[in-house]
Amino acid sequence: MNTARKAEKNRNHKPVAVVVADDFEDSELLVPLERLEGAGFSYELVGVESGKTLTGKKGQQVVTDKAIDEVASGDYRALLIPGGYSPDQLRTNEKMVSFVRDFCDADKPVAAICHGPQLLIEAEAVKGKNMTSWLSVKTDLVNAGALWVDKAVVEDGSLITSRKPDDLEAFCSVLIAQLESVN
Amino acid sequence: MNTARKAEKNRNHKPVAVVVADDFEDSELLVPLERLEGAGFSYELVGVESGKTLTGKKGQQVVTDKAIDEVASGDYRALLIPGGYSPDQLRTNEKMVSFVRDFCDADKPVAAICHGPQLLIEAEAVKGKNMTSWLSVKTDLVNAGALWVDKAVVEDGSLITSRKPDDLEAFCSVLIAQLESVN
Numbered sequence: 001m002n003t004a005r006k007a008e009k010n011r012n013h014k015p016v017a018v019v020v021a022d023d024f025e026d027s028e029l030l031v032p033l034e035r036l037e038g039a040g041f042s043y044e045l046v047g048v049e050s051g052k053t054l055t056g057k058k059g060q061q062v063v064t065d066k067a068i069d070e071v072a073s074g075d076y077r078a079l080l081i082p083g084g085y086s087p088d089q090l091r092t093n094e095k096m097v098s099f100v101r102d103f104c105d106a107d108k109p110v111a112a113i114c115h116g117p118q119l120l121i122e123a124e125a126v127k128g129k130n131m132t133s134w135l136s137v138k139t140d141l142v143n144a145g146a147l148w149v150d151k152a153v154v155e156d157g158s159l160i161t162s163r164k165p166d167d168l169e170a171f172c173s174v175l176i177a178q179l180e181s182v183n
Numbered sequence: 184m185n186t187a188r189k190a191e192k193n194r195n196h197k198p199v200a201v202v203v204a205d206d207f208e209d210s211e212l213l214v215p216l217e218r219l220e221g222a223g224f225s226y227e228l229v230g231v232e233s234g235k236t237l238t239g240k241k242g243q244q245v246v247t248d249k250a251i252d253e254v255a256s257g258d259y260r261a262l263l264i265p266g267g268y269s270p271d272q273l274r275t276n277e278k279m280v281s282f283v284r285d286f287c288d289a290d291k292p293v294a295a296i297c298h299g300p301q302l303l304i305e306a307e308a309v310k311g312k313n314m315t316s317w318l319s320v321k322t323d324l325v326n327a328g329a330l331w332v333d334k335a336v337v338e339d340g341s342l343i344t345s346r347k348p349d350d351l352e353a354f355c356s357v358l359i360a361q362l363e364s365v366n
Contacts, residue, residue, distance in 0.1 A: 023268075088268075088271075088298075088319045091319050115271075121326070122322055135275045136274050136301075139304060140304065140323040140326065140327075143323065143326040
């Protein structure tokens with residue numbers, strides 16, 4: 001199937017949920033969004049509030065589409081968790097944690113980069129999983145029972161993790177491949 | 184003993200080491216420094232590099248006195264770990280983690296607030312300890328074996344922990360009481 005037809009087909013799918021708060025790592029939010037759009041997948045930015053302007057660590061701004069109160073994992077095809085200090089903030093919100101846990105329980109694609117796996121620790125979704133992360137999160141992942149690996153991208157079933165902005169190319173490719181494989 | 188005489192006596196002691204990186208929580212660094220000075224205790228800001236200007240989350244700036252390469256816990260009376268995102272950065276530096284571990288092993292006063300306990304997780308110094316922290320660090324502390332308590336300040340032997348800027352008054356008072364008790 002050529003790229004245009006593939007993108008057309010992808011447009012019929014539920015959007016990808018992207019959970020985000022202030023101090024996100026700018027490229028780890030914006031590059032995957034661009035790649036998803038390019039492949040024809042839609043997405044929604046889910047925050048603690050909807051219509052809220054959020055500012056990344058390097059100053060990029062985005063506006064949330066939905067509040068955590070008004071969404072359910074069933075409305076989405078997959079979950080994307082960008083890094084930076086956004087996951088540290090989101091993990092203190094019980095509804096956000098429960099939303100994340102629902103994607104893991106349903107074996108939908110969950111892609112977390114850098115500090116993103118902090119939210120997966122909070123959702124108790126890392127035990128026995130092969131994963132990677134930003135180095136500062138390694139010990140917390142290991143203490144939570146994950147099997148930490150130093151690789152650009154690690155796939156364990158529907159769970160996709162990466163370490164840092166330099167890994168974005170590999171991270172996005174694996175996410176898009178998983179999204180297309182469930183077409 | 185009156186305050187002036189007490190402060191004079193405290194001046195003869197080794198300084199308190201304060202470990203810090205960019206994105207520290209401004210008040211959690213500056214308020215304790217002010218309280219230490221007021222009580223006559225000296226301190227040194229220890230960073231990854233010396234003479235480096237660091238900027239807090241709210242824009243306050245400080246300059247480090249020493250690099251981690253040139254210090255040893257034996258040069259100091261106690262350790263202070265302010266919160267914010269500074270501990271997340273410091274925990275990836277092996278020398279910093281080993282410096283922190285040495286204070287814990289020597290039972291010197293160690294005071295950590297907010298995200299500060301992240302460095303204590305990395306130093307493997309929290310197992311079986313009564314502690315508190317910023318809420319986002321709770322699960323990581325529990326997974327590392329700490330006994331997490333929701334209180335303004337928790338003292339377990341020479342280990343002092345607090346949750347957030349609102350706890351600073353209690354946090355500083357307990358730290359200064361411990362410093363004076365070993366006079």
